[in-house]
Amino acid sequence: MSEEKKPAPAAAGRGAAKKELSEHFKTYKDVWVFIEMERGKVHTVSWELLGEGRKLADKLGVQLAAVILGPPGNDLKQAISDAWSYGADLAYVVSEPLLKDYRNEPYSKALTDLVNTHKPEILLLGASTLGRDLAGSVATTLKTGLTADCTELAIDDDRCLAATRPTFGGTLLCTIFTLNFRPQMATIRPRVMAMPERRDAKPGRVIEFKLSMVEDDIVTKILDFVPDTSTEEAHLAYADIVVAGGLGMGNPGNFRLITDLAAVLGAEYGGSRPTIQKGWISADRQIGQTGKTIRPKLYIAAGISGAIQHRVGVEGADMILAINTDANAPIFEFAHYGLVGDATRILPALTKAFEARLAVRRMAS
Known part of the structure; x- marks a missing residue:
């Protein structure tokens, strides 16, 4: 009679850890796109990412959410309305006077708290000056992976985000996976993804979120604003x-x-x-x-x-x-x-x- 082989303690431990991790990941769902808005105007990279996020969400069978931070007013309402037109199913909205101008502290706090509360599976941001600053701060706080300046996004057979970007000075393309952490984060530069077609759509669900911060908590102060149109840089x-x-x-x-x-x-x-x-x-x-x-x-x-x-x-x-x-x-x-x-x-x-x-x-x- 052959003796039944038992798994080595280390192997058994890894298996249990993998199962526990898999169960933990089930609490994360949906694809989120951060809608970048400055001075009442939404950066078009946000709509480009909603188009790409729609594909990822459909592949996963989950909802696509727009994350909109800004001061109360018509501009915020218009951004929410436009999000439906570009494919969002729901919107997470943080409407606070403190968010009138971009500052890393309140924006990072708002987005980090949102993620910890509602647990998205994937979070996409534009690789603009604002988006890069915010993405790095949020990923570091959440202790999750961030793939920057992606040129292609896909979902693999294990429901993981496959984020492709050039490396080694642009001579090779590599695909990066965030296997052991959630959310999976990526930034994509403007014009990399095609602009989706704007369509008439019914309003989705709006989930409002409160920013747990006051002005005295913020070290950074806005002294002046110099718009890009006042510079001679190429566009x-x-x-x-x-x-x-x-x-x-x-x-x-x-x-x-x-x-x-x-x-x-x-x-x-x-x-x-x-x-x-x-x-x-x-x-x-x-x-x-x-x-x-x-x-x-x-x-x-x-x-x-x-x-x-x-x-x-x-x-x-x-x-x-x-x-x-x-x-x-x-x-x-x-x-x-x-x-x-x-x-x-x-x-x-x-x-x-x-x-x-x-x-x-x-x-x-």
Whole structure:
């Protein structure tokens, strides 16, 4: 008669711990999206994330919730209304005068308390300046995992969030899982995910939450507000047409060919990471995973090889025209149209052709 084998104490302990962890995770449900609002305006990345969150929630068979923090008023009410139009099933709302301007302390306190009380399975935030600051603070307080600057989100067979992002300087893509902690948190940069279609929808359930904090508890004070529109920084993320150059332009002087074409097309201009590192153009015009993510109707890339970190920043464009002397450059693998040749000769010809075409249109109108 064979003797029954008993599991080793260590193995048995791991099995019990895994079962206990699985039971604990059952208390967490739903997908949450933080709705970023400043000065009464919602950042469009929030609606992009609601569109992505809808897919994740449907895959898990749970509800999609919008998390809205801000001062009482019509702007807050409008944000709640818009959340229904972009796919939310319910909204968690913290309406407090203390939340008029973004400060890490009250926002972190409000979101952390919300999570501890209502236990979401997944929490998504935009990788904006505000979102990055808030996400890091909340994840640290909750002692959970946070995957930053994701380019793709999915649900695996074990109901875990699979968050993909570039790594090693943008040369590789890796998928990260938060296996032993909840909620699973991720930030996604503006324009990485497509904007969902706005639809007429019935209002969902609103769950109001009280912020347990007073002004005297907050060290940070708002002294002044300087809007982005008062600066001269580029706004590449929302441009319909973008013209960009890489090291294949040869030298910084040749970047005039990029700006000339951009001016004719009424476009924004930018460059790859090496051109910023060499000081050819300013850092706010960098395109790619470590710069700006863009989704224009037309993207013209001149002298850019198309490394992974650049690809993930531009592949959402409706149309990509690549110009490169190397017929085997990686950018031709994902560009819609390609021209093999010297960008310093092709760009002036394009500029001249567009000038002539646009002049004819103006005369016809």
